[in-house]
Amino acid sequence: MSDLTKMTLSGALDGMAKGDFSSEELTKAHIDACMDGADLNAFITTTFEQAIEGAKASDARRASGTVGKLEGAPLAIKDLFCTEGVKTTAGSKILGDFTPTYESTVTANMKADGMVMLGKLNLDEFAMGSSNETSAFGPVINPWRNDVDLVPGGSSGGSASAVAADLCLGATATDTGGSIRQPASLTGTVGIKPTYGRCSRWGTVAFASSLDQAGPIAKTVKDSAILLESMAGYDPKDSTSINADVPDWVGACGQSVKGLRIGIPKEYQIDGMPADIQALWDQGIEWMKAAGAEIVPISLPHTKYALPAYYVVAPAEASSNLARYDGMRYGLRVDGKDLADTYERTRTEGFGDEVRRRIMIGTYVLSAGYYDAYYLRAQKVRTRIVQDFENAWETCDAILTPTAPSAAFAVGRKVSDPVQMYLNDIFTVTTNLAGLPGISVPAGLDKSGLPLGLQIIGRAMDEATVFKAASALEDAAGFTAKPEAWWK
């Protein structure tokens, strides 16, 4: 039998439907790949025994005529989604051995659709990071490398690395400032953040609630549509969940982009942009033109203020959300001389440097006397960014940009200034602030042979156009490069 781990999710679902192989065979092949790939450190917890049991149960369901959307597909879950009976860490020490007694809505949807879960994937602590180096469980290694070990991006670094190395057919991820799309770009995979509210946040560990949104990382645009159709949907348990049907996104893939107006924002041409990335963006414009799209220059004048606004809003919300980790009800407790000292010791030992830094920034910008100057102003700037996009939609239907300002960089690269790391999200963070859908599609390799992605941004609720444009880009790019399997 050919290597089942080289298949796409779509191909594997078809193969099982035709009876070419069982979920058990497919799952076992992926478990072997996961074991071979242990050095990538993509997983925090593996659930191989339950996966084999789950695959057998799926095969039995199929035999009796019940076939879900993800029936029998071995997938992996970012360790930010609570999974019943399986330890959930958020990449932090502070959750200790926390083992949820409930299931997040997103993973419950996927299980109801027949998913087989291989395990829980590594991530930056509480999804705060752009390199997966803030995880309490060690950095994830990118399967792509040039002489040295490279980061897979973050925060969904485990998800991106596992999909790129064929350890699973697809993975869940979350995106607060670019945490799905930037790692997808750095690993040659596809990642989509849908419109805010498409996927329920219930049961997902909170970072910044007005920005957090789940989505998949996958091998192809169509695979990402299959996964998102399962993950999304209205959930009364999340008051920001959008009460709308999930459209046929798989059907949108492959539709013609003839006459589609693609906006090119001049503000995304930043100083110091690597020539390879500029060239790829220009190439992307040519590809869309050749596919029949109309290219429209647009302006998003408040782009440069998006990241600073994000670094007020996200830490403010994080400092509030993370107040719940008090060492009393679940997770780590470090005893001190009194209650206040116990709180402080627990939180100081439990949280890593970056998380503590953001909690302090957030506490400061929300504190008496500074709320108006920082938080309120940032939320007004956010409205300006939304208005920029609304003006752009007058003349275009989707926007094409680079996904990230660089290719993968070396693990352990010294970053003395936190702001330098934050700049990784410069092209992705605007859509989080405005709540819009954005996808990263692998489009080429840089001079040193590392993958680079291009991003398509769409109107709120218009993922269909995003999938349509992304699949046109995917077809034109014909990106088939895979990393050499050095980790086996």
Add this chain to the structure above:
Amino acid sequence: MAQPQNGVSAEDVKKIARLSRLHVEEDRLAPIAEDLNGILAWIEQLGEVDVEGVEPMTSAVDMAAPMRTDKVTDGGKRDEILKNAPKADDGFFVVPRSVE
């Protein structure tokens, strides 16, 4: 590193840490202040934006807050809730003494 107009001092860091329930050693106060000031200096460019008459954004997608019937739909899960407690006894969380 750039300095913000309204920077924080080592003393301010102590206060912020206290509000955040984080313990910071004395010798770390100044380096953390420097870190925070680098970020705050960068954030201060938001002051350039004209936000006169602009409403703050409160929701990413325009929708009304959903209403639901006021009735109990979940509960009776004491043991499940205590299952992950660092210390529990006889159906209660055990916490450090807070009243002398």
